[in-house]
Ligand SMILES: NC(=O)C1=CN([C@@H]2O[C@H](COP(=O)(O)OP(=O)(O)OC[C@H]3O[C@@H](n4cnc5c(N)ncnc54)[C@H](O)[C@@H]3O)[C@@H](O)[C@H]2O)C=CC1
């Protein structure tokens with residue numbers, strides 16, 4: 001199976017990296033395009049894959065073709081490759097907001113489209129990808145794609161109407177989690193801890209807490225209560241977070257993200 005990436009920046013690169021690490025494909029089976037010679041050289045050196053400036057070459061090579069450019073470039077990129085994509089090529093969109101209907105309209109004919117929403121933890125095999133296959137895609141093709149995406153972490157099929165939500169809750173949310181880790185570390189540094197040590201403690205606390213939610217199956221509120229000793233230190237901090245509106249800030253942020261996705 002031959003895999004191609006049109007554009008290979010943060011997300012495309014994370015996907016190539018995850019797939020190579022798990023050895024699901026060899027570097028000879030992958031191709032990517034990049035706009036600038038500097039990026040092409042960097043990608044060749046980093047991954048050993050073929051890199052070209054010609055999006056048509058990527059489209060002609062690929063059984064699975066991942067459109068890994070920003071959503072605003074989707075229309076022009078599809079215009080370049082629409083005559084080259086074969087009827088049995090799987091065209092994978094990883095952009096927010098680009099519906100199957102919109103994608104097909106750009107191609108001007110029925111195409112095997114799959115909407116996927118990965119996230120950057122894919123780079124270390126700890127991602128999660130929401131997948132909504134289009135009507136033209138067979139179960140066998142979906143299974144083949146899921147096997148490939150499993151190199152990036154977990155995969156879950158979702159109905160297309162939830163793809164914008166997947167975008168906010170897992171596609172974008174790593175940025176908010178990194179921000180949370182950064183803020184926790186800043187506080188620890190302010191109170192005297194060396195910077196590197198502060199990132200280690202903060203990140204490990206987030207990782208362990210996430211694993212507790214997944215592995216115990218217990219409600220996050222119950223796990224939170226277990227940390228808050230009566231009259232203790234945690235509850236003091238917790239009341240500050242409530243006072244400053246942490247919950248509603250997070251809810252509003254993710255819903256803004258979903259709204260933006262629906263409008264792209
Ligand atoms: N960064 C993330 O965490 C995630 C990104 N995505 C989606 O992935 C897609 C790519 O996002 P990023 O990797 O973050 O962006 P990026 O800007 O890091 O990478 C896009 C790459 O495409 C190249 N490019 C632009 N126009 C091109 C063209 N006409 N032909 C070939 N290459 C071209 C750019 O030079 C750049 O290297 C977007 O649609 C985004 O919504 C989805 C999930 C998570």
Ligand SMILES: O=C(O)[C@@H]1CCC=N1
Nearest residue numbers: 095096167171172173
């Ligand atoms: O910021 C963005 O638009 C992309 C989509 C999901 C994560 N990053």
